[in-house]
Amino acid sequence: MLIDCPACKKKISDKANTCPHCGFAVGADDADAILEREKRKRYDQHQSLQTQSFVAVLVFITGFGLLYWGAPEVGGTQHSIGMLMLFLGFLWYVVNRARIAFIKAKKFKF
Numbered sequence: 001m002l003i004d005c006p007a008c009k010k011k012i013s014d015k016a017n018t019c020p021h022c023g024f025a026v027g028a029d030d031a032d033a034i035l036e037r038e039k040r041k042r043y044d045q046h047q048s049l050q051t052q053s054f055v056a057v058l059v060f061i062t063g064f065g066l067l068y069w070g071a072p073e074v075g076g077t078q079h080s081i082g083m084l085m086l087f088l089g090f091l092w093y094v095v096n097r098a099r100i101a102f103i104k105a106k107k108f109k110f
């Protein structure tokens, strides 16, 4: 029977201890354990990215608040920090959304 190598995804025999393509030690860990670990890693990564997205939104909102709270002088410290947070929060959020979409796009095939 042919299975996918957990490392390089090429077809290998389930009897092989090491992958002939990339040398991955298949026998050292069974495929289910590897798959399970990969799934958990992906889940953790996804959770972490969602937390980061949330923080990014908070940064963005704080930046927005700084721009308007107390009507700060344009070019002053508060206004500059507000602009910076607005920009960084937005950028961070977009990057996180892109990474989440990327993780979802390469879901595991069974």
Ligand SMILES: [Zn+2]
Residues within 6 Å of the ligand: 005, 006, 007, 008, 009, 010, 019, 020, 021, 022, 023, 024
């Ligand atoms: Zn391989």
